[in-house]
Amino acid sequence: MFNEQPLAWYAVYTRPKCEKKVADLFTRKKVEHYRPVKQLVRARKMIEEPLFPSYVFVHIPESRNWVVRETDNVVNFVYWLGQPAIIPDHEIALIRHFLRDYEEVTVEQVPIQAGGERAPAAGGKIIQLSSNRVKVELSSLGCMLVARIPSREITVITGSKTVNGHHY
Incomplete structure (x- = not known):
């Protein structure tokens, strides 16, 4: 057509x-x-x-x-x-990856900052990565995915972070 x-x-x-x-x-x-x-x-x-x-x-x-x-x-x-x-396709893919790779996944609202609009992120932007938690922003939905992870699954590779084989 x-x-x-x-x-x-x-x-x-x-x-x-x-x-x-x-x-x-x-x-x-x-x-x-x-x-x-x-x-x-x-x-x-x-x-x-x-x-x-x-x-x-x-x-x-x-x-x-x-x-x-x-x-x-x-x-x-x-x-x-x-x-x-x-x-965006990449945000649907990110949701699928989080649910497949992590057992404890929750959704939190992205805090609104006074005094300006936020530009949408081009991809899954890491908000927090600690020894037991990763937060990734879904800008099109105004929220973030939060997963609890064992620290043994986090590795740093030349400045980028990898969790369960996914680069953020």
């Missing part, structure tokens, strides 16, 4: 506790999506908990946003400056 639009990742806001239902509907509609979940043990039972409550990410061309909007339990796209927020 000549009018083929590029695919982009968008954050979709769902009704509370409906992320899995929405993801299942996207699967039926053949909409590529990603529902980041962390595995937790509760009462000796393994459960999945959403990393981003009420969010599912979709990978679609802008022209197919109607398919997402017409899906049950979808409230709307997440907007930034009057447009649906586009999540």
